[in-house]
Amino acid sequence: MSIHYGHIAQKVFNTPLLYDDRKAEAFLEGLGGRLAGSSVIITNGAGAVDHVGGGNGRPIAGKVGGRIERAYGAAGLLPFDMVQGVAIIPVEGSLVHKGGWLGASSGLTSYQGLQAQIAMAAQSPRVRGVAFEFDSYGGAVNGGFETAAMIARLSKIKPTISILTDFAYSAAYMQASQTRAIVAPKYGGAGSIGVIMIHADMSKKMEQDGVALTIIRAGKKKAVGNPYEALPADLAEQWTAQAEAIRGDFAELVAKGRRGRITKARAMATEADAYDATDALALGLIDAIADPLDAFNAFVAEVNRS
Secondary structure (H helix, E strand, O other), X not given: OOHHHHHHHHHHEOOOEEEOHXXXXXXXHHHHHHXXXXXXXXOOOOOOOOOOOOOOOOXXXXXOOOHHHHHHHHOOOXXXXXXXXXXXXXXXXXXXXXXXXXOEEXXXXXXXXXXXXXXXXXXXXXXXXXXXXXXXXXXXXXXXXXXXXXXXXXHHHOOEEEEEEEEEEOHHHHHHOOOOOEXXXXXXXXXXXXXXXXXXOOHHXXXXXXXXXXXXXXXXXXXXXXXXXXXXXXXXXHHHHHHXXXXXXXXXXXXXXXXXXXXXXXXXXXXXXXXEHHHHHHHOOOOEEOOHHHXXXXXXXXXXXX
């Protein structure tokens, strides 16, 4: 495995992810064979989706210390588009914790960049409302809860809306649920309130290839869960418990953000299912079905009326 692919594998395997399962399946179909060194066969798949958000290369975003906020502030600029006092913050493609960009780039959006934009939207007197534009199947856990908390705080002081141009699943829905309202197009979708973890067991493949691997451990738990040995049952239980704990926190966050429109129990009862717009509306996951442009224009008008 090359160093480049090894870096990717560290971000994907043996770590909890807030991805809709169809996006995870698409990743395995595309890169799974390269990571494993052989073909990957997926049985009983959910149906992979080929989904990449719009890429707009933007300046590097700072996290600790607020580098991007200070840089834009010193220049008297805001790091997002504005229409009549409404900031537009895109949440597109796969969501990652950190990245050398603000917003979306190469089909990715960093929580790091989103946090910078949210902070400046909250602080700027020029911003009277914020519209988040969603088209994402989710992404990483790390950074997701913190970003959602920032959106919740923003929603307490300024009008906010999530406008789904297509989908907001898993980590993306986590963020959308913290705005005051969510609008989806007729053939859009929302939900997937759950966690996914992937472990690659290459032990049989190596045995077939005549490769005997010896792992020298100083500490029984060192390298446990590696791809060259079968996953131990106790570790599988531990990871399942971790995933369930994150799912519980996710559902609780959704219930708080939706303010009574869906409870934690009902969110848990969805069992991480992904819903089309009609079912999402019936469940209380969204507030309306409308054309995204109409929804945005109505929001701008309402913000300026207020």
